Amino acid sequence: MDAKKAAGEKAAEYISDGMRIGLGTGSTVYWTIVRLGELVKEGLRIEAVPTSVQTEKLAREAGIPLLPLDRLQAPLDLTVDGADEVSPKYELIKGGGGALLREKMIASFSDRFIVVVDHSKCVPVLGQFPLPVEVVPFGWEMTSKQLGQMGCEPILRIRDGAPFVTDNGNYVIDCRFGSIPNPGELTVELNKLPGIVENGLFVNMADLIVVGYPDGTTRTKSGS
Numbered sequence: 001m002d003a004k005k006a007a008g009e010k011a012a013e014y015i016s017d018g019m020r021i022g023l024g025t026g027s028t029v030y031w032t033i034v035r036l037g038e039l040v041k042e043g044l045r046i047e048a049v050p051t052s053v054q055t056e057k058l059a060r061e062a063g064i065p066l067l068p069l070d071r072l073q074a075p076l077d078l079t080v081d082g083a084d085e086v087s088p089k090y091e092l093i094k095g096g097g098g099a100l101l102r103e104k105m106i107a108s109f110s111d112r113f114i115v116v117v118d119h120s121k122c123v124p125v126l127g128q129f130p131l132p133v134e135v136v137p138f139g140w141e142m143t144s145k146q147l148g149q150m151g152c153e154p155i156l157r158i159r160d161g162a163p164f165v166t167d168n169g170n171y172v173i174d175c176r177f178g179s180i181p182n183p184g185e186l187t188v189e190l191n192k193l194p195g196i197v198e199n200g201l202f203v204n205m206a207d208l209i210v211v212g213y214p215d216g217t218t219r220t221k222s223g224s
């Protein structure tokens with residue numbers, strides 16, 4: 001079995017009747033969405049907030065009822081999402097698919113945050129995966145220079161020959177740090193740059209990591 005499928009399907013077991021949930025973005029949480037669609041058809045009653053246009057489409061196709069944000073008066077019970085890297089302290093790099101801003105907003109407004117990954121995403125130190133940083137298009141070249149001064153190689157994300165545009169109308173700069181030994185400190189520094197909308201470091205946010213393996217087994221680790 002696919003390791004991503006194993007992790008994604010396992011996370012669906014944490015969702016019970018009546019829950020209001022956040023649905024992340026990507027190829028691992030895809031399997032959570034598919035499984036939840038099956039459970040909804042069997043009678044599970046849930047409402048979901050998607051973290052991207054792509055996930056909204058998938059959830060609709062799967063028949064999962066969506067909860068409009070203006071009806072979200074209290075935190076969600078649970079959010080399930082993928083990650084690009086997970087450190088031994090359960091710090092994450094996210095945003096490989098460009099959905100980091102909405103993902104961080106929804107995860108921060110959830111009582112529990114479950115992260116689903118295949119085993120290759122668990123690393124000793126974050127930073128081999130370039131850190132996605134969402135920036136406003138205005139003056140992105142200037143923001144990119146400022147990012148470079150923080151010790152990374154900043155590369156504007158390009159898709160089909162043009163800058164990749166997020167669901168929020170912004171650009172993404174992928175920052176090659178090589179190693180991020182202190183993600184908490186880097187987050188504080190990044191948040192000082194006015195051109196940055198959000199960065200892909202998720203520190204002290206994950207409550208549970210579900211790791212999938214190619215033989216179809218999963219292991220869970222408790223986070224913050």
Ligand SMILES: O=C[C@H](O)[C@H](O)[C@H](O)COP(=O)(O)O
Pocket residue numbers: 024025026027028029081082083084094095096097098099100103
């Ligand atoms: O923007 C995308 C998200 O942060 C994804 O959750 C992350 O990139 C992991 O995606 P995947 O499960 O496809 O590896």
